[in-house]
Amino acid sequence: MNSITEKLKSFIDNGIDALDDEMLSELGAPETKQAPLKPEKPQRQAFHIAAKSRLGRCLHLCSGVLLCAALISLMLLTVSRLPAFGHPDTLSHNEVSEFYVENGVKDTGAVNIVTSIILNYRGFDTLGESHVLFIAVCAVMILLRNSPTDRSTLLSAYANGDDKDEPHDDLILFAGGRIAVPLILMFGLYIILNGNISPGGGFSGGAVIGAGLILYLSIYGYPASSRFMNITTFRAVSASALMSYCAFKTYHFICGYNGLESVFTRGVPGSIFSGGMLLYLNIFVGAVVAMTMYALFTLFRKGDF
């Protein structure tokens, strides 16, 4: 008798949650009345959903699988309609790609057709992509960057030697990093500088350099890397690279075509200083990408540079 009135009272007071408690205790789950209500809530809700609507869950799963299968079959159907890979006739149906293959080296002086397309014919797209990366970092910075008080506590913690996440006296790690980091950075530089004559370019090389910087940060810790990679470096390099890209591209739009004489000569195809301004554009794009990679990682890690 008493229990029923209690039950009704709790139902009136707490609504549906109280009834769920009753149901749980009937089903043999541990009593939750004595325990504080808040921490138990997610578990109880999950149990509630699982117990109540097995049919609904099954329906949910089935509809998900069906939707996924429909999407996959749609995409596979689209792929099957594409021209065969490497077939000699497929290029002749597409004037644009044929034009690029035939005139790429003559127009831009770059042996690597991919670079000549993405930085010369489609240079405006690449400008937009670089800005997308920059905006992404700005958004992450707004969300994750420490406030000045947090930053000062972080720095004082480092000054007191309370940096539990940083490596200490790890001989194998340090020795390995001494070999690996310069090699990775040099490989990235090589990819960027040879972007107009060999596979690769600003994006790939910048990603490799960014990964190398992240490796340096992970091995030698925040104090070592923040000596040369801080917010000032990020601002200076990213902004100046983006603005130089804009300036170079504006100059290119005005003087690049229509047979006007340009400062940047096409050079001998195959040498490093061929391809006009492609080398410089590759360097700018690489700088932006490397800074973006490093900034994303360090903002995720400590919320600061």
Added chain:
Amino acid sequence: METVNALLLIFILACAVSVSLARSLLSAVIIFMLQSLAMSVVWILLRSPDLAITEAAVGAGVTSLLMFVALKKIHAVRTVKHEQHNGKA
């Protein structure tokens, strides 16, 4: 070469399925990393080494690192210090 290609594609499919089935988030990220690595080999076989470099650096390297850091931020992985503490207790 055909068999290598087929094996790699099967491996990528298996990785993609097991990422969604993996119990722990950490192993899901590691399987995802493996898938990116296999994908970069496929790019080389498809004769686009520039994409292979990018895939290896971004897909297998930076993305997985970001996910590791995010998992650590939300305390989804136990750090070494935590384990030692538990071991002593």
